[in-house]
Amino acid sequence: MTIDVDFGDDGLVPAVTQDADSGTVLMLAYVNREALEATRETGLAHYYSRSRDELWQKGGSSGHTQSVQEVRVDCDADALLYVVEQTGGACHTGYESCFHRTLDGEVVGEQVFDPDDVYADDDDD
Known part of the structure; x- marks a missing residue:
């Protein structure tokens, strides 16, 4: 049985990405039908960039890919969980997780790479 994902009026669904080993939430991005199909076909995480209006594969420019172990759907079928x-690092700023700061600005995550070394002119991965 395949679940019909509710992509909403804009054709997008949020996808939370979680590390398969540690359970750490790595990032949140959006997925359209094409991105979800590319993820299923390749086993690599694909997302949809709202700012660039295009499909993108995580790690396409940085090499920091996400091998998808499982895709889960929430109870309303309007959100996804990529277990990868x-x-x-998952964050384009060099941190392991995009959720590396508290609301008060305290850095609580680990920077695992220097984005200046990884991205020449492309900081949107």
Whole structure:
């Protein structure tokens, strides 16, 4: 049985990405039908960039890919959970997780790479 994902009026659904080993939430991005299909076909995480209006594969420019172990759907079928094996950091700012700061600005995550070394002119991965 395949679940019909509710992509909403804009054709997008939020996808939370979680590290398969540690359970750490790595990032939140959006997925359209094409991105979900590319993820299923390749086993690598694909997302939809709202700012660039295009499909993108995580790690396409950085090499910090996400091998998808499982895709889960929430109870309303309007959100996804990508359970992944992360290579390198998930955040384009060099941190392991995009959720590396508290609301008060305290850095609580680990920076695992220098984005200046990884991205020449492309900081949107």
